[in-house]
Amino acid sequence: MEKLEDRVFLVTGATSGIGEFTAELLAKERCTLIVHGRDPAKVESLVKSLQKFGAKVHGFVADLSLTSEVRRLGEDVSKQFPVIHGLLxxxxxxxxxxxxxxxxxxExxxxxxAVNVLAPFLLTSLLLENVRASGAGRVLITSSISAGSTDALSDLQCEKHWSDHRAYELSKLCAACLQSRRDFRDVRSSE
Incomplete structure (x- = not known):
């Protein structure tokens, strides 16, 4: 089994909360760490703070509400890291x-x-070959205890009934469903 320090992990949303906490834990293990955020200054600050643990840290900036940015992130990461052991x-x-x-x-x-469901599905699809190349890679999607009712699945865009909480709950329900799937399709060529 490879040492943790010989592994590569990508954490999206790493500039605060669960993502930042996870990135710090991985940095303390001296992993190669790919961190993502949407604010360039926060990403730069995070990279500097994590490097003090001896980790190799690489920062990427992308707005995950846009599939074009998710595609760019996936392509950039894929080119630089042919093997990824963990995608969070x-x-x-x-x-x-x-x-x-x-x-x-x-769009x-x-x-x-867009951010909570479409982005992780697309990013996973774009990086799936890289994760599989590790031989035992893992993909995780952060969900929430606040996953909505399945009656909302007929209104994914929340066009009929929108509230901030309903949109969040529905997106986390969908994320939980994605996490339970093991057969991500290759959607790199679809729009």
Whole structure:
């Protein structure tokens, strides 16, 4: 079994909360660590703070509400890291910008669905060969105890009934469903 310090891990949403905590634990094990965030200054600060533990840390910036940015992140990471031992899809949002109004991305997706569901599914698909190349890689998607009711599945974009909490609950229910699947499809060529 490889030592933890010989392994490569990607943590999305690593600039705060569970992602930052996880990144710090992995950095203390001196892993090669790929950290993601959407704010360049926060990513740069995180990289510097984690390097003090002796880890090799690489920062990437992307707005995961946009599939074009998820694709760019996946391509950039894939090129630099042909083997990934662990992919933690941790980045998430609760109702976008907290205005109390339904927010839609420029691509037409409800914001929570885009970040909490579509992004981890697409990123996993883009990096699946790299994870499989490790021989025993793992993919995790952070979910929540606040997973909504299955009656909302007929309204994934929350067009009929939107509230910040309903959108969040539904996205976390979908994330939990994704986590339980073992056969991620290859969606690199689909739009």
């Amino acid at each position: 899809n941790n980045a998430g949002t609760f109702a976008g910008d907290y205005t109390g109004k339904r927010k839609v991305t420029p 037409g997706n409800e914001y929570s669905l």
